[in-house]
Amino acid sequence: MTSENRQALMEGFRDGTPIGLGYFVVGFSLGIVAKAVGLSPLQGFILSLLNNASAGEYAAFMVIGSDAPYLEIAMMTFVANARYVLMSTVLSQKFSPDTPFYHRIFVGFDVTDEIFGIAIARSGRWLNPFYNYGAMLTALPGWSLGTACGIIAWYFFSPAVVSALSVALYGMFLAVIIPPARKEKIIGGAVAISFLLSFLAEKFFPDISAGNRTIILTILIAGAAAILFPVHDEENK
Amino acid sequence: MTHDINIYILVASAVTLAIKILPLTLIRGEIKNVTIRSFLHYVPYVTLAVMTFPAIIDATQSQISGGLALIAGIIAAWFGASLFKVALLCCSVVFVTELFI
Numbered sequence: 001m002t003s004e005n006r007q008a009l010m011e012g013f014r015d016g017t018p019i020g021l022g023y024f025v026v027g028f029s030l031g032i033v034a035k036a037v038g039l040s041p042l043q044g045f046i047l048s049l050l051n052n053a054s055a056g057e058y059a060a061f062m063v064i065g066s067d068a069p070y071l072e073i074a075m076m077t078f079v080a081n082a083r084y085v086l087m088s089t090v091l092s093q094k095f096s097p098d099t100p101f102y103h104r105i106f107v108g109f110d111v112t113d114e115i116f117g118i119a120i121a122r123s124g125r126w127l128n129p130f131y132n133y134g135a136m137l138t139a140l141p142g143w144s145l146g147t148a149c150g151i152i153a154w155y156f157f158s159p160a161v162v163s164a165l166s167v168a169l170y171g172m173f174l175a176v177i178i179p180p181a182r183k184e185k186i187i188g189g190a191v192a193i194s195f196l197l198s199f200l201a202e203k204f205f206p207d208i209s210a211g212n213r214t215i216i217l218t219i220l221i222a223g224a225a226a227i228l229f230p231v232h233d234e235e236n237k
Numbered sequence: 238m239t240h241d242i243n244i245y246i247l248v249a250s251a252v253t254l255a256i257k258i259l260p261l262t263l264i265r266g267e268i269k270n271v272t273i274r275s276f277l278h279y280v281p282y283v284t285l286a287v288m289t290f291p292a293i294i295d296a297t298q299s300q301i302s303g304g305l306a307l308i309a310g311i312i313a314a315w316f317g318a319s320l321f322k323v324a325l326l327c328c329s330v331v332f333v334t335e336l337f338i
Binding site for chain 2: 022025029038039043046047050051053055056057058059060062063064067068069070073074076077078079080081082083084085086088089091092095101104105107108109110111159160161163164165166167168169170171172173174175176177178179180181182186187190191194195197198199202210213214217218221222223225226227229230231232
């Protein structure tokens, strides 16, 4: 390893450590849900290791919980993770033509909102993949071990504690969507309409599974917002 | 349960990894289409909102505690509380509420 790459690895590790610790908590919250739909600690560990995506994993748990067809989990995972298409595309622009191709695969393996954020924020025209690898050193085990621990915790906690922990993930989702909803009117409107339609859909179409409901409403609401209020600036890059 | 959890995990992981890896390896140009860019911009907020409500009020032992957690979480996030503070607050609200129900 060149000294430049080692330096990048260390910097990634340094910047990734708080992210990895945070991921342990996210993973733990996911584990509580995972256990409720029947995953073993090993299954939770593997799912989290390979996915590293809170919305995507939660979406998968919803499908597993409703025992829906395999096609539905594919579509659900696709919709819940669609934003990574954009991040992965942006990252593809940051690769120097000199960087070997296989680095694109390894960097792609762990595209998360936070790792994407720090990788883009790091100065320089080209991305050094070793910076991402350094961040992955804590992010991957934090997330996957957290999930396994969340599943195991079920055996030790009382129903009251499990009930309380069950909302941790929703709290995190709220922390992600509410601040931009406050700042950007369109997002605020989209979030409010999403709450309302999701509620009405569950009430009046209880036969539609939670997974399909999410897919249909996401395409409808986000599609309508994209057509009515296209984003022209560069803020979503 | 008629489906195998391991196959669910396999399918979900394959889709996630394809989404994350394929653009990086296949796309060299930038996505220019404004509608697609805008759609991808709005998708995460809409998906998370749809998945949060009404699921949060069904996740707890009582709908009242879940509902109060939702309201507390929205207020805390509105005033800029961090991810973990919001999560912790929601859990605490449920725990305390259910002591009295």
